[in-house]
Amino acid sequence: MIRSFAIAALITAAPAAAQTQVPTPAAEALTAAADLVSALDIKGQMRASMTAQMIDVRSGAALSRALEQNPAFRMARAQNPQKFDEVLQRVGAMQAAATEKVMVEMEPVAIQAAIMSYARHFTAKELRDLAKFYRTPLGQSLRDKQPAVLADSAALTQNQVMPRIAAAMETIVPQVNAELQTLAPPAQPSQP
Numbered sequence: 249m250i251r252s253f254a255i256a257a258l259i260t261a262a263p264a265a266a267q268t269q270v271p272t273p274a275a276e277a278l279t280a281a282a283d284l285v286s287a288l289d290i291k292g293q294m295r296a297s298m299t300a301q302m303i304d305v306r307s308g309a310a311l312s313r314a315l316e317q318n319p320a321f322r323m324a325r326a327q328n329p330q331k332f333d334e335v336l337q338r339v340g341a342m343q344a345a346a347t348e349k350v351m352v353e354m355e356p357v358a359i360q361a362a363i364m365s366y367a368r369h370f371t372a373k374e375l376r377d378l379a380k381f382y383r384t385p386l387g388q389s390l391r392d393k394q395p396a397v398l399a400d401s402a403a404l405t406q407n408q409v410m411p412r413i414a415a416a417m418e419t420i421v422p423q424v425n426a427e428l429q430t431l432a433p434p435a436q437p438s439q440p
Contacts, residue, residue, distance in 0.1 A: 308336030
């Protein structure tokens with residue numbers, strides 16, 4: 249019940265956050281931002297990222313990593329790993345098919361969001377200068393290598409930070425459980 253309440257709260261809060269009004273950038277900035285998005289090959293980067301994500305999801309590996317956080321899942325899987333892997337792969341294929349369709353449909357929205365974001369945070373001159381830089385050999389090298397650099401950095405950070413965060417979270421489990429219990433309805437007295 250508490251979990252359902254939390255999920256419902258997140259779902260209903262998301263549209264409110266998305267409706268925040270942000271001023272529309274000037275046409276000159278939008279044009280320069282569109283040129284920068286082209287120079288950065290945002291569409292190509294999105295497609296490459298989506299392809300990698302879909303391979304991970306389709307294989308069942310993404311779902312497996314999520315479920316591995318649950319000790320009961322780990323114990324059950326240990327008793328019949330082949331069956332679990334087969335099911336996870338089938339479910340992963342279903343997830344990938346559903347997700348991929350939405351991602352393809354939403355690609356233009358994501359591109360437009362990138363254009364709007366760049367236009368809001370940079371001047372038209374800065375955007376033109378950035379686009380010019382990203383069309384140079386050095387700019388193209390940075391653009392092409394940046395995803396790998398960020399992935400390496402994220403992996404190294406995750407390997408060092410996440411275990412410490414998990415340990416810190418373990419120390420507050422009793423307090424969190426006590427707080428969540430206050431949300432549960434009071435126990436009804438037994439009827440004689």
